Amino acid sequence: SAVISQKPSRDICQRGTSLTIQCQVDSQVTMMFWYRQQPGQSLTLIATANQGSEATYESGFVIDKFPISRPNLTFSTLTVSNMSPEDSSIYLCSVEERDIGQETQYFGPGTRLLVL
Amino acid sequence: DAKTTQPNSMESNEEEPVHLPCNHSTISGTDYIHWYRQLPSQGPEYVIHGLTSNVNNRMASLAIAEDRKSSTLILHRATLRDAAVYYCILRDVRDTGGFKTIFGAGTRLFVKA
Numbered sequence: 244s245a246v247i248s249q250k251p252s253r254d255i256c257q258r259g260t261s262l263t264i265q266c267q268v269d270s271q272v273t274m275m276f277w278y279r280q281q282p283g284q285s286l287t288l289i290a291t292a293n294q295g296s297e298a299t300y301e302s303g304f305v306i307d308k309f310p311i312s313r314p315n316l317t318f319s320t321l322t323v324s325n326m327s328p329e330d331s332s333i334y335l336c337s338v339e340e341r342d343i344g345q346e347t348q349y350f351g352p353g354t355r356l357l358v359l
Numbered sequence: 360d361a362k363t364t365q366p367n368s369m370e371s372n373e374e375e376p377v378h379l380p381c382n383h384s385t386i387s388g389t390d391y392i393h394w395y396r397q398l399p400s401q402g403p404e405y406v407i408h409g410l411t412s413n414v415n416n417r418m419a420s421l422a423i424a425e426d427r428k429s430s431t432l433i434l435h436r437a438t439l440r441d442a443a444v445y446y447c448i449l450r451d452v453r454d455t456g457g458f459k460t461i462f463g464a465g466t467r468l469f470v471k472a
Contacts, residue, residue: 247402278462285446286403286462335402346450348395350402 245270245338247351255357256326263322264354266336271316276337277309280353286335292319326358363447368467371437379432379466381447386427390449394421394432397465398443406432406445410452442470 246269256262266275277289290300290311298311312320323330336351364382371377383392394406407414407421409430414421420433434441446465 244405285464337402347393347405347408348403350404353400353402 244347245272245340245349247336247338247349249334249336249351249354251354252352253355253357255359258327258358260326261322261324262326262356263320264334264336264356266319266321266351268317268338272338272340273316274339275313275319276339276348277311277319277321278335278337278350280333280335282331289321289334323356326356328358331356331358363449363463365445365447365463365466367464368469370469370471371434373439373470373472374436377434377437377441377468377470379434379445379447379468380429381431382429383447383449384428386449387451389452391452392421392423392427392430393448393450394419395446395448396443397446398440403446403462408450437468437470439470439472442468444468 248267250265254262275292278286279289280286288301289304289309290298292298292311292313294313294316300306308324310322321334333353333355335353337348339346339348362385369379391408391410393408395403396406397403407416407419409421409423411423413423422431422433424430432445444465444467446462
């Protein structure tokens, strides 16, 4: 199974600033995903990051607010831009691997963001 | 993707079996049933998945109803470490686009010592 690390693990930021979250995987993967988990809530997919092409964003999320980079098959970044307190969440990176005839997703430990 | 329904929370005693139910009455013939769990302060982790037959692995067992409209995740002997939110998710076998917007609220499992 893929091992995923994220940096930073947590941060406290001022409103109006931006934070870039890094995701590193120990193997090459085709698809990487970014999720948001607001306090006490379940996970919501932000976007799918594919190497060599622009990220695909889900409804309610836009590139200007959450720009994503995917420079190679083991790394991706998510930037939370012009932050407001409503952006306080856990941001999780995830990858897919095909195993036993079905895709399985593996998740990073998450980045806890608090915006003041 | 079809929707799933789970109880908000369940409670179990340590070292006793736990049966976590999931209803998915609109499941399609190409949907796999996946279970993930999220331990406190961690990202979700894969538990088990199945299509039609019951499945066993080192973590749990998955019992799937004959009509596939419901399933049950079975933890044979709950430990304190099993306290987590358990998510039941349907995933179309033809879908390679990631789990999209189908992480429901899940079931929060409390384990008492």
